[in-house]
Amino acid sequence: MSWQCEAQSAVSQAVASLERELTAPLLIRATPARTTALGEQVLPHARTALAAARSVEQLAAEAAESMTGTVRLAATPTVCQGLVPRLLRHWSEDQPRVTVRVFEGDSAEVAGWLENGTADAAVLIDPPPGPGIQLANDGYRALLPRDHPLAGEERVDIRDLEDDPFLISPNGCESRIRTIHSRAGLRFDPTHRVRDLATLISMVQAGIGITVLSEVSRSLIPADLALLPLEPQTARRLVLSGPQQRPWHPAVRTLAESAATYLAPWRQPARQM
Structure with a gap:
């Protein structure tokens, strides 16, 4: 009963505040209470505003759910x-x-x-x-040792790497690396195939050959290797x-x-x- 009285008081205060804003009565305060002519006109808008407020509350509840779990x-x-x-x-x-x-x-x-x-x-x-x-948009790059003759270039054409032993990791990138070779008119003929990315990088460090990796790998590349933009360009x-x-x-x-x-x-x- 206490909650009902508090709720009714809040509604009365809200109506009174709106009447002050409009400088006109919205309710005839009798038993039972009824709306004035202006109140009848305002009522549909009040219902729309209440529905919108409830929609915002629902969106907030869904957003809170989406940020847990x-x-x-x-x-x-x-x-x-x-x-x-x-x-x-x-x-x-x-x-x-x-x-x-x-x-x-x-x-x-x-x-x-x-x-x-x-x-x-x-x-x-x-x-x-x-x-x-x-x-x-993850572009492909040439991975070379720092002492490679082309390591100081801004970008590398894969045709200029044709004489270097090529290393490949046979995963989802192989088809795209084949495409790069095909677009350059080169035959795809890797010297070594290794499964693990860390092994691939270690072999380039050891001077065994060069490879092609995507830009997302940059954080894994040690300082003694260079990861350079590659021509022809392609990305995933x-x-x-x-x-x-x-x-x-x-x-x-x-x-x-x-x-x-x-x-x-x-x-x-x-x-x-």
Whole structure:
């Protein structure tokens, strides 16, 4: 009963305040109370304003839900090593109520985990059009030892590296590296194939050969190696997305938008699909 009286008092105060603003009565205070002619005109607008306020409250409640929980994120090894650590640091500060668990796999595994529910979100590489937020346009670079004759150049044409032993990691990037060679009119004939990215980098350090990596790998490159823009130019799109066939975890879009804003200075303008 006490709550009802307080609520009625609040309504009376709100009506009285509005009457002072309008300098005209809205209610005839009798038993029962009824509206004046002006009150009848104001009433539909008051109902619209109340509905709008309730909609804002609902949006706030949904936003609060979207910023909590645990998100399982899948990504390829290059993305996990070169991009995900900085995102985890950013998310821990920007979205402290969201816990992100990382799963690393090749491109096929990542896509499969996303669709079968093992992962709630994934950083996909060149996905078909669909829901998602582009994080980066990740260009390909030549990785050379610092004592290589071309290491001091601003950019390198892959045709000028034709005589160098070429190293490759047989993962999702191989098809794009083949394309670079094809566009340059070169035969793709790697000297060594190694699975692990750290091994690949160590072999370039040891002078065994050169390779091509994407820009996202830059944070992993030691000081005695050079990562240089490559001709012909090509790039891959890194897109953070939830599953196409199931509803997204409420926090995924919040994380994706936060990541896109954080990475904006590092990438070309993003396009939401």
